Amino acid sequence: MKKIIDQIKQFQHFYPYTVAIVGAQSEKQINYMACAWHTALSFSPPLFGVLISKKRLTHQVISEAMEFTVNFLSEERVKLSALMGRKSGYDVDKVKEFQVRLSPSKIIKSPVIKEAYVSFECKVADIRAYGDHDLFVGEVLAIHEEEKSFNPEGVLDTGKVHPLLYLGSDFYITIDPDTLQHVLPD
Numbered sequence: 001m002k003k004i005i006d007q008i009k010q011f012q013h014f015y016p017y018t019v020a021i022v023g024a025q026s027e028k029q030i031n032y033m034a035c036a037w038h039t040a041l042s043f044s045p046p047l048f049g050v051l052i053s054k055k056r057l058t059h060q061v062i063s064e065a066m067e068f069t070v071n072f073l074s075e076e077r078v079k080l081s082a083l084m085g086r087k088s089g090y091d092v093d094k095v096k097e098f099q100v101r102l103s104p105s106k107i108i109k110s111p112v113i114k115e116a117y118v119s120f121e122c123k124v125a126d127i128r129a130y131g132d133h134d135l136f137v138g139e140v141l142a143i144h145e146e147e148k149s150f151n152p153e154g155v156l157d158t159g160k161v162h163p164l165l166y167l168g169s170d171f172y173i174t175i176d177p178d179t180l181q182h183v184l185p186d
């Protein structure tokens, strides 16, 4: 039986979570990283939170820019996501080195990632420390969605898009669309 202390050290039992590529462009630099710790916080106003360790260059860049983009890539881009999560902008210019293709945002200065099936443009509304991560709360100012990837109700079409899920460590998976169920409450 695992000791409680060892279990807590491996505190990652909550996965799978979707992987987002989060980053910004400040006056000085541009940088993005893989981010699995993210969550919607509010519909009105639309708020989206990302949890970022102070150790990340992305933490610094978002703090300078006071804005960020959140970009969801499909499973086909797993290698790029893994690189964005295992290499730091402190050591390598990830956008240049990994040929990340960018598109201009509609409202903010920081670009979105072209290959994403959906991206959010966010303005920092709040930053709060929780242990070793800081919660950056972004007000969502614009959304870029690949029209073909969502059904008319705005639900992701898993027949067309294979969202990238993170399982912890260096493991990734996607959804099996054959398990889809439309469950009505009556």
Ligand SMILES: Cc1cc2nc3c(=O)[nH]c(=O)nc-3n(C[C@H](O)[C@H](O)[C@H](O)COP(=O)(O)O)c2cc1C
Pocket: 019, 031, 032, 033, 034, 035, 036, 037, 038, 051, 052, 053, 055, 056, 057, 058, 059, 081, 082, 084, 085, 086, 087, 088, 089, 090, 133, 166
């Ligand atoms: C799939 C995946 C998800 C990650 N999620 C987070 C996260 O939510 N928050 C965080 O601070 N770091 C997270 N990381 C770690 C950073 O992405 C990683 O340290 C990255 O190299 C930081 O890059 P930067 O220094 O250029 O910002 C994740 C790593 C991986 C592989």
